Amino acid sequence: MRKFMPQPGFVVQAYRYALDPSATTRQMMFSHCGAARASFNWAVTWVEASWWQRRAEESYGVPEDGLTHWRPWSLPALRKVFNEAKKIDPRFAGWWEENSKEAYSTGLANAAAAFDNYAKSKQGKRKGKRVGMPRRKSKHRARLACRFTTGTIRVEADRRHVTLPRLGTIRTHESTRKLERRVSNGTARILSATIRYERGRWFVSFQVEVKRELERVARPQVAVGVDLGVKVLAVMADSLGEIRCIPNPAHYDTALKTLGRMSRRVCRRQGPDRRTGQKPSKRWLKANTERNRVHHRVAHLRADALHKLTTTITSEYGTVVVEDLNVAGMLRNRRLARKIADAGFGEIRRQITYKTKRNGCRTVVASRWYPSSKTCSDCGAVKAKLPLHVRVFDCDSCPLVMDRDENAARNLAALAAACMTGTGVAGDQDARAPKPRGADRKTRVTRPSRKAEAGRAGGTRLPHQQQKETRDRTQTKALTLW
Template identity: 80%
Template structure:
């Protein structure tokens, strides 16, 4: 599916609003989302059936030319076959007409995308983790979502209602004036709408083509800022003019941890569901689960609000923003810091800065993952060989600079913006080799502890499991340093 290209001077933005549907409208919403899941499962079973049929025929010695043809998984092909079978297939014949055609198109589009991801991943053309074969979605675990691209999609002039195909007019929990004002002025156009159930309530997200306002440019387009993320301070922002700002970590999850523990203990004492035995949850369990989830939802909303305010303030002020390429997935394997790192939202901060700088016409610079921002002196450029995590004050051995560790890292990141664009040779520039203060290489040397374990073996050779443990320890130390930098 081709990606939509906005017109010149426009950007594609999503605006989300909470809904307050009545009982009938909520039933229709769930029906549309269930129809999307059913169409997805049909597409997966229809395509995969030909794969298993070919495999069975090949086991009997049938030639390649006589095997069952491959079934296509493109969206037009799936939609054509689905329209032919929906009136006769017992899975859809009795109720397919109750929902909009966009609900079934949503499931078919998701299935086509899943097969494309699987094919490109298997060929080695997709980054990230290996994508497995598409599987059917469970009725109990699948997320409720449905997308509308055609039909009546509008925001009502009263700014408290939205109209969607086959669902009618639904009241919104919050005012839609931010979008309705732009539509009335002709500076916005709705492309699609997606309804989704998450965090205990229904939301509608409008994909909108919005004209970029002239005043959305950064307030200081010639100033670069380095953003150093951490746990103690969520962000330390240092700009190229010498100003430094510390943003404390709100730690929303830690603030609600005592309440969550109490509610979880109460939930554990009540009779919950058991799919193995068919046991239904008690009413008291449902009430306790709802109350606990409400706390989780509030924490998630507070975190999202704080991160958006932080990233919007940064991109609205600075023309260039430097962020680090942190291995967040690796840092989450550290059991001592996983909860605090997940609560901070490092990856979300970088993602929001990246697309918001595009809106303001700015630039996002990503520092190399191994750039020693914490161990490099921001005054003279000297690099320390070691800087343990418990040392929170950076003391330079060359120029006697004494500075906060996080502030020093943020200043180095701010200086990196000019280095990348002008090529000054500072560590982290494209084509400039990174320093190796520890004289590190790819050889695994035996430590004193391992030599004792080997009984003084010649050359101090280590056993395979010892080498693996040493490698894991080194990686964990490096990832933890990046987390607390």
């Protein structure tokens, strides 16, 4: 799939709507998504066949010149070969004409992207975890999705129907007024549409090129620090000294009792068993649907609450400071994993990042090692240790006593002021704040041994004491920059 470059003054965004398809249309949508999965599996098998053939030939001592040629995995090459193979391949004979060509292009494009990611990851050109070889998608576990880039893709004038290639006109569960009004005014152009089955419903997402002006925030000169937590979802402290606390709705914890009761009901029914071929009973399907409905409601409530929170922040402040939290590492804590996942720390940062760009504001990302909770927001002294169960910050150098989350939010707000005044990162969008401790990792704090205390009492300084004093002077010098 080619990438669309928006024109000056235009941005590419998505409009997502729930669908209410008829039984016939629903069956056609399942067929299109199955066709995308089948073409993906064909591409993976076709490309990897040459890899295994070359490996077998190398084991027999075949020279490099005599090995089977590598099969290309670019999208144009896959399309060309697939269009010839689908007419003679028994896996597609008799039914491939029932679906739009876009369904097969979706699977081929996904396969090409998967092979590109694997190659770049193996060469060290891709960030993140190592990506393995593409694998075939299972019929039982694959996500159902199909993308349309050509053909009749439009939003009807009645604002309650959409038209897609081969699927025809489908009724939407909600009004499409926002998108239809922009398209009719000429301020938006639909680039593609993607149907997806998730959470028990069918959705359609339109990729739209929209003419959007910068939305002016209420207080562009004010910076705010956002400290995320579990007991309190977010504590916001702005540069004017105002403090706001957003309570954690804890949607999943609220629904745990209901989910437990419904899960026990599902366990008492006769469920599916792929090993023995046992099919689920109708009572199991009904109970499982009721349980899934609760899960879907929790997910929708969480998404709605996070969007309202991030929209409130980005529409009011000109600079937003967030922390670079190691969410994946935090989820390894078995005591807090459920609550951290329910809070959605990563989603909050993602939404703040793109919404500040939409409003022309600034996002400052504090370093992962920045001690926002351990630093005194009044005098700047840094505590050596501050356990998580200690919820009140009591400074050792000044009489400040404050809630630790409020203290962290104040430090983040001050970090934004330092970046704007030129002592830190030059307040650009998505700027990363410097490391005030002058280190790329946590400083190891240890208690002085008895031998060190005896040496200090006798007036002699040991080598490790001299190193500690040098490190303290370096940290103090770095902190004075703020």
